[in-house]
Amino acid sequence: MAIPSVALGDIPAAEPSVPRRYAWVVFALTFGLLISDYMSRQVLNAVFPLLKVEWTLSDAQLGLLSGIVAVMVGLLTFPLSLLADRWGRVRSLALMAMLWSLATLGCAVAQTFPQMFAARFFVGVGEAAYGSVGIAVVISVFPAHLRATLTGAFMAGGMFGSVLGMGLGGVLAAHLGWRWAFAGMALFGLLLALLYPLIVSEKRIAPVAAAEARQQAGGRSLRSLFGSRSVIAAYLGSGLQLFVAAAVMVWIPSYLNRYYHLDTGKAGLISAVIVLVGGSGMVLCGILCDRLGRANPPRKIILAIGFCLVSCVLLSIAFHLPPGTAQLSLLAMGMLVAAGTSGPSGAMVANLTAPAVHGTAFATLTLANNLLGLAPGPLLTGVLADHIGLDRAFQLIPLLSILAALVFIYARRHYHNDMRRLRGEEEGA
Structure with missing residues (x-):
């Protein structure tokens, strides 16, 4: 027996009280940081050939430098998402962005494979919960009927950030060297990380976020x-x-x-x-x-x-x-x-x-x-x-x-x- 499609819908959340213009500002900045997240993650792929020659790395070592970020994201997404809900989502997002950007800058100055691996490790720590916490912030300031559109755009943003990371990273590496490829991604992320808490106010989105937290905790x-x-x-x-x-x-x-x-x-x-x-x-x-x-x-x-x-x-x-x-x-x-x-x-x-x-x-x-x-x-x-x-x-x-x-x-x-x-x-x- 088929299940009626209406039975599959979500239960609407409380409508947000923030102005629509401010909501789109929140989306733009949060989406911008998502782009930075994936630019910092994927720029490494564009410079694989240069690292392989300069440091005589094996393909397995190159794969490890890429994979360690995903490992840390996978391991820490769940606990850090819960922590961000309790501590404050805006503060958490700004701190995450600052950490992955500084770690990407660390990649730019790394002199050995272990140093690069350590820097990539902290890139993964910083990026671990950004996707889940970021989409929670975005959804909390928009009405429920826009959830599918916002979620789809947010997920696709990861791919678009990967495009920019590999494309711009490849160009920077070809003209200025692979270290400047990492540095460029890091500077972009640091700028947004500094702007984010100055423009996005926890007080303006906290009432909705707090209601969601109470629903999850007591429901x-x-x-x-x-x-x-x-x-x-x-x-x-x-x-x-x-x-x-x-x-x-x-x-x-x-x-x-x-x-x-x-x-x-x-x-x-x-x-x-x-x-x-x-x-x-x-x-x-x-x-x-x-x-x-x-x-x-x-x-x-x-x-x-x-x-x-x-x-x-x-x-x-x-x-x-x-x-x-x-x-x-x-x-x-x-x-x-x-x-x-x-x-x-x-x-x-x-x-x-x-x-x-x-x-x-x-x-x-x-x-x-x-x-x-x-x-x-x-x-x-x-x-x-x-x-x-x-x-x-x-x-x-x-x-x-x-x-x-x-x-x-x-x-x-x-x-x-x-x-x-x-x-x-x-x-x-």
């Missing part, structure tokens, strides 16, 4: 975070699919450098375009899921399965082709849907968890994405590249999308029953 149990097979499958499927997207995003500049013989600047710019296609695909796939799944929400899971399988086919074919226009075209098409599961995965998590704990639920989804995808993807790709070459490693990586598709198939089998049980619990509460 519903956290059991729904792992209370159904479908929601666990949503976490797992999302993380496994992002393994593929993250591996391509991190290593494509090096691939272009090695097999297309492009310099750092050109490789960074082409990589930026490919990642931009991935970010645009995240938005477009989300819109497609909302449109086609409006009358039948489980259809979003079918689309997630399709995104996994289509990306597997396109990327596998692309990396079996010789370098050239055909390969790059198929690679871009594959990346268009590779991260497309982010939208339906987020919708599943929102539908399958109690509205009062949605913030914590998305922190859990972030944890899965980082520990299953964003961290191991670049690292294991580097390990494979050391043994069989980066080109052959890329031929194997897309196959993991088949496993992600199987997990989403499992989720679809249990989705209806899990939704009935959750709605029954809510009605009986």
Whole structure:
């Protein structure tokens, strides 16, 4: 028996009292810091070839420098998000931005691999809870009917920040050296970190944030975070699919450098375009899921399965082709849907968890994405590249999308029953 789509909606939160113009200022600054977050994270990928030559690093070491950030984000997202809710979200966001920006500046002056690793470690600590706390601030100052739009834009901002980090990083590295690539990202983040608490006032958004905190503390149990097979499958499927997207995003500049013989600047710019296609695909796939799944929400899971399988086919074919226009075209098409599961995965998590704990639920989804995808993807790709070459490693990586598709198939089998049980619990509460 199908579940009516109206039963899948969120319970509206209290309407914010802040002026709409101020709300958009909050969004712009918070979104700007998200861009800085990913610029600082992804600039490393653009300078991989330069670091490899200067410090004679292995591909596994390069993958470790990239993966350590995702590991720290995955490990600390949950506890730091809870801490920020108690201590103050605005202060927390400003402190996070200051930390990751100073750590990025540390990357610029690092003289050895251990020093660079330590700096990247603290980049990860600073960025750990920014996504979940940042979207909580944005949602708290806008009416409930804009949540989907704001969340979609915020998630795509990570990709756009990655584009700017790799593109501008590659250009700066080519003209001024790799150290200035890190320094440029750091200075941008420090400027926004100083401006943020001066313009965004905790007092103006605190009443709404406090109401949300009371609702979470006194309302519903956290059991729904792992209370159904479908929601666990949503976490797992999302993380496994992002393994593929993250591996391509991190290593494509090096691939272009090695097999297309492009310099750092050109490789960074082409990589930026490919990642931009991935970010645009995240938005477009989300819109497609909302449109086609409006009358039948489980259809979003079918689309997630399709995104996994289509990306597997396109990327596998692309990396079996010789370098050239055909390969790059198929690679871009594959990346268009590779991260497309982010939208339906987020919708599943929102539908399958109690509205009062949605913030914590998305922190859990972030944890899965980082520990299953964003961290191991670049690292294991580097390990494979050391043994069989980066080109052959890329031929194997897309196959993991088949496993992600199987997990989403499992989720679809249990989705209806899990939704009935959750709605029954809510009605009986």
